[in-house]
Amino acid sequence: MDQLVCPKCKAAYPLDDRRWKCDCGSCLDIEFAAAFPLAKIKSRKPTLWRYREAIPIKDNSSIVSFDEGFTPLLEVDIDGRSVLVKQDHLFPTGSYKDRGAAVLISKVKELGIKEVVEDSSGNAGCAIAAYCARAGVRSHIFVPADTAAAKSAQIQLYGAALNWVPGSREDTARAVLKAAEKVYYASHSWNPFFFHGTKTYAFEVCEQLGWKAPDAVILPVGNGTLLLGAAIGFRELLTAKVIKSLPKLIGIQSENCAPLYQAFRRNLKEIPRIVKKDTLAEGISIADPIRGTHIIDAVRESNGDFVIVSDAEIKDALKNMAKKGYYIEPTSAAAIAGASKYLAKSKDEVVVSVFTGHGLKSTEKMLKIVAESRHD
Ligand SMILES: *Cc1c(COP(=O)(O)O)cnc(C)c1O
Numbered sequence: 001m002d003q004l005v006c007p008k009c010k011a012a013y014p015l016d017d018r019r020w021k022c023d024c025g026s027c028l029d030i031e032f033a034a035a036f037p038l039a040k041i042k043s044r045k046p047t048l049w050r051y052r053e054a055i056p057i058k059d060n061s062s063i064v065s066f067d068e069g070f071t072p073l074l075e076v077d078i079d080g081r082s083v084l085v086k087q088d089h090l091f092p093t094g095s096y097k098d099r100g101a102a103v104l105i106s107k108v109k110e111l112g113i114k115e116v117v118e119d120s121s122g123n124a125g126c127a128i129a130a131y132c133a134r135a136g137v138r139s140h141i142f143v144p145a146d147t148a149a150a151k152s153a154q155i156q157l158y159g160a161a162l163n164w165v166p167g168s169r170e171d172t173a174r175a176v177l178k179a180a181e182k183v184y185y186a187s188h189s190w191n192p193f194f195f196h197g198t199k200t201y202a203f204e205v206c207e208q209l210g211w212k213a214p215d216a217v218i219l220p221v222g223n224g225t226l227l228l229g230a231a232i233g234f235r236e237l238l239t240a241k242v243i244k245s246l247p248k249l250i251g252i253q254s255e256n257c258a259p260l261y262q263a264f265r266r267n268l269k270e271i272p273r274i275v276k277k278d279t280l281a282e283g284i285s286i287a288d289p290i291r292g293t294h295i296i297d298a299v300r301e302s303n304g305d306f307v308i309v310s311d312a313e314i315k316d317a318l319k320n321m322a323k324k325g326y327y328i329e330p331t332s333a334a335a336i337a338g339a340s341k342y343l344a345k346s347k348d349e350v351v352v353s354v355f356t357g358h359g360l361k362s363t364e365k366m367l368k369i370v371a372e373s374r375h376d
C-alpha cells in the first residue's frame with residue numbers, strides 16, 4: 001500500500017497526510033511500489049516524468065513541470081580516465097534540485113496547499129521558489145545571510161519571500177523549523193517527496209546505459225538529497241528486476257565539513273558533532289545532516305565509500321573542468337575532485353558522476369579563483 005512510513009518507530013500515515021515528519025520527531029519515508037513499463041517509457045518525452053509509474057503523484061493534473069530532466073550523460077576525461085557525467089547543472093534553475101522540487105511541489109499542488117516554507121544554502125531555495133511560481137503557491141525561503149548573490153537574486157525574482165538569517169546554515173535550519181509549525185514545510189531534507197524526485201537521477205543513468213547499472217556512482221553529499229534519492233532509485237530498479245545489481249555509492253565531502261566521512265570511517269552509530277570550517281563547497285557544508293545515519297547505511301549497503309577533498313583540490317577540479325568547457329559551481333567540482341581520488345584506486349569500472357550546479361551561480365567565488373590564478 002502507498003503510505004508514509006517512519007523508519008524509526010514504524011508508524012504509518014496516509015500518503016495524503018499534510019505532514020513532513022513523524023509524531024515521534026523522525027523524518028518519514030514513502031512506501032510505494034514503483035513500476036517500469038520499459039516500452040511505454042521509451043515512447044515518452046525525454047523528461048523525468050517519463051518514469052510516471054515510479055513517481056508517487058496520483059493525478060497527472062497535479063504535475064508541475066518545465067519538461068525537466070533526462071539530462072545528457074556525457075563522457076568526461078578526468079585525469080585521463082573516462083567518466084560518464086550527468087549534466088544536471090542544465091536544469092531550469094541551474095541545479096539537480098529541480099528533480100526534487102518538481103515532484104515535491106506537484107504533491108503540494110495535489111494536496112491543495114497554497115503556501116510553503118523552505119530553507120537552503122541557495123539551490124534548493126531556487127528550485128522550490130521556481131516550481132512554486134509555476135504552481136501559483138506562495139513560498140518563503142530561509143537562507144543564511146552569506147548566501148551567494150546570484151542565488152538570492154534568483155529566489156527573489158521568482159517571487160518568493162526571502163528571509164535572510166544571520167549566523168550559520170544550522171541557524172537557518174532552526175529558524176525555518178519555527179516557521180514550519182504554522183506553514184507546510186517543503187523541505188528538501190525532511191520531506192520524502194523530494195527524494196522521490198531526485199531518485200529519477202538513477203532511472204536516467206540506467207536507461208542511458210541501456211537499462212544497466214554502472215559499477216560506481218560518485219556524488220557530492222551534505223544532506224544526501226541526491227545520494228539518498230539515487231539509493232532509492234537504484235533499489236527500486238533492482239526490486240523491479242530492471243537492473244541486476246546495485247552500484248557502489250561513493251559520497252564526496254569537503255574535508256572542512258565531513259561528519260559523514262568521519263562516522264563511516266570510525267564506524268560510529270551516530271553522526272559526530274563537528275566544528276566545520278569555511279569551504280568552497282557551500283552546497284554540501286552541512287554539519288548536522290537530518291538523514292545522516294540513513295546516508296551511512298545506504299553507502300554501506302551498496303559496498304560504497306566516502307572520500308574527502310580539500311579546497312585546493314576542489315579549485316583544481318573546477319579549473320580543469322572549465323578548461324574543457326564545463327562551467328560548474330565549486331560544490332559541483334568537489335564531486336569531480338573526489339572522482340579523481342576514487343579513480344586512482346579503481347580499475348575497469350563503469351563510473352558515473354554528476355555536475356550538480358551551474359557555475360553562473362557562483363560569480364563571487366569564481367572571480368576570486370580568477371584573481372588567484374593570475375598570481376600562479
Ligand atoms: C544540494 C547540492 C548538492 C548536494 O547536497 P545535499 O546536501 O547532499 O543534498 C551538491 N551540489 C550542489 C550544487 C547542490 O546544490
Ligand SMILES: [Zn+2]
Pocket residue numbers: 006007008009010011022023024025026
Ligand atoms: Zn516515528
